[in-house]
Amino acid sequence: MTHNNPFEVARIDVNAGIDIEAMRSVISRSFTYTITAPTDEMYAYAIHSSLGDDVYEEASTKILEAHMATLFGKEAAIFVASGTMSNQLALRAHLFQPPHSILCDVRSHIHCYEAGGAAYHSQATVIPVIPSNSHHLTLDDVKKYIVTETDIHFSTTKVVALENTLNGTIFPQDEIIKIAEYCKSIDVRMHLDGARIWHVAAETGIPLDILCSPFDSISCCFSKGLGAPVGSCLLGSKALIARARGLRKLFGGGMRQIGFLAGCAAFALSNHFKLxxxxxxxxxxxxxxxxxxxxxxxxxxxxxxxxxxxxxxxxxxxxxxxxxxxxxxxxxxxxxxxxxxxxxxxxxxxxxxxxxxxxxxxxxxxxxxxxxxxxxxxxxxxxxxxxxx
Missing domain, CATH: 3.90.1150.10 (Aspartate Aminotransferase, domain 1)
Incomplete structure (x- = not known):
């Protein structure tokens, strides 16, 4: 007698009525971003990744993180599930004791599209600034709105967060340097939401380590621009990343056998930047x-x-x-x-x-x-x- 297995799931492929090539055609005709699909070549590469548990350090993931740290000119890196998590881990790692505030562009992802994460995770007030030139924040914009007072009526700014690209536009590097020098002079940290920083490097020819040198932390996304299925990276000092690693676990973001995802990200980085x-x-x-x-x-x-x-x-x-x-x-x-x-x-x-x-x-x-x-x-x-x- 044959018994049906109640736990058996139908294989999701052409034999289950799913037309993979039709799905790829849909993706090629979509003016949205994160719907890019892994290629057969990416899968073939990633399947050779290691099988460790990243909570206890995972070999392929460690190789990717070390390569990213070198590429971006930072001491350390950590692979995380999403750009939102990467940004929020960075902010929380920088911010210790409220009250404190974060200054950013009014259009920025951390302000508009991360579900109020800065308030929820870091108990931080966000100071959203409208760029005076309607394109990017300037040093004058930052100086006008940053809170440096110790007056008890105000929440002192501890982080200035910039985004590059923002709405596809490139933040001029000379202005970033001016803002960074000012922030350093008043002991304010600089974070970059660099989800699409690949586009800046490809368009300007400026190496990633130079683009990111002014920042204390950088978030970059493998699924935006490079076309990996999942994942972002947070980069910074060893101390910052060690703190972020503990916070990632606290956030519920400690992942197990993620070598395959790290392999997909590595393939995307190696093969898709040139596109x-x-x-x-x-x-x-x-x-x-x-x-x-x-x-x-x-x-x-x-x-x-x-x-x-x-x-x-x-x-x-x-x-x-x-x-x-x-x-x-x-x-x-x-x-x-x-x-x-x-x-x-x-x-x-x-x-x-x-x-x-x-x-x-x-x-x-x-x-x-x-x-x-x-x-x-x-x-x-x-x-x-x-x-x-």
Missing amino acids: LPDVHDLARKLEQGLRNLGAQILVPAETCMVFYDPKPLGLDYLEISERAAALPLPIKAGGSRLVVHIQTSTQTVDDFLDLLKTMMAEKGILGVTNGHREVDYTNIYVRVKKTED
């Missing part, structure tokens, strides 16, 4: 196509993102999203932000621009020229529905 210049070129092609149609460019493609306004085309985000999703080969495009990634196809960009042209023709408004207007870069993130990347 980013082509990503930037494709983003600029998308931007130019939008300009040619007459769309208002809200944030140009400095790296992998374009923010645009379709109102000059007689269109809105929702109808574009719906029509793009209804194409024979659907395109996912929601809101003002269009992100090009390492698996975005050139055909997707062409098809998206052709769709806009078709929609304009249907409304009899082809040939509209784009007039110039000033744009506030700090208030342009319009989305069809709320998504977090």
Whole structure:
């Protein structure tokens, strides 16, 4: 007599009705970020990783962390599950006794998209600053809003957190150095949310250790830009990373047999960084196509993102999203932000621009020229529905 095994799960592959290649096609036609899929080559590489427990030190993970520390010019590194965890571990490791505050850009990930983690984990007040130039924080912005008083009415600033890139824009290195020198002079720590720092290095040619030299801690993401399935890294001094390792366990982030994930990250770092210049070129092609149609460019493609306004085309985000999703080969495009990634196809960009042209023709408004207007870069993130990347 045969008994069914109640614990048996159907294998999720083509034999279970899942079309993997169709999923890859969907990814290539999506203007979102973290949906990139591991390649067969990445899996083949990662399967040879070690099988240790990272709470008790894991061989492949240790190799990755040591390589990252050298690459970024820091003493130590720790592999964690996500960029949010990496940022929050850094802030908590820097901050000991409240009351204290963190100064950052009003658009920054730690302020907008980390579920109030600074308050929850570190009991810290966030001072969100609108850049006076609408592009990046300056030393004058920092000096204007940083709290250095010991007056009991105020929460003293202990960390200045910058983000590079932010909305795909590159933070000028000379301004970072000015801010860092000032912060050092008043004993304030500097943290970098460098989830997309790869894009800065690829676009500017500045080595990662030089880009990150002004910072006491750096968070970087393997799944944004490089296309690994999971993981970020926090880098800093040995003392900071030792503290972060204890906090990672406290946060519930101590991971077991993660050599495979470390292997995927190592493969992405070794093989996908070189793809980013082509990503930037494709983003600029998308931007130019939008300009040619007459769309208002809200944030140009400095790296992998374009923010645009379709109102000059007689269109809105929702109808574009719906029509793009209804194409024979659907395109996912929601809101003002269009992100090009390492698996975005050139055909997707062409098809998206052709769709806009078709929609304009249907409304009899082809040939509209784009007039110039000033744009506030700090208030342009319009989305069809709320998504977090």
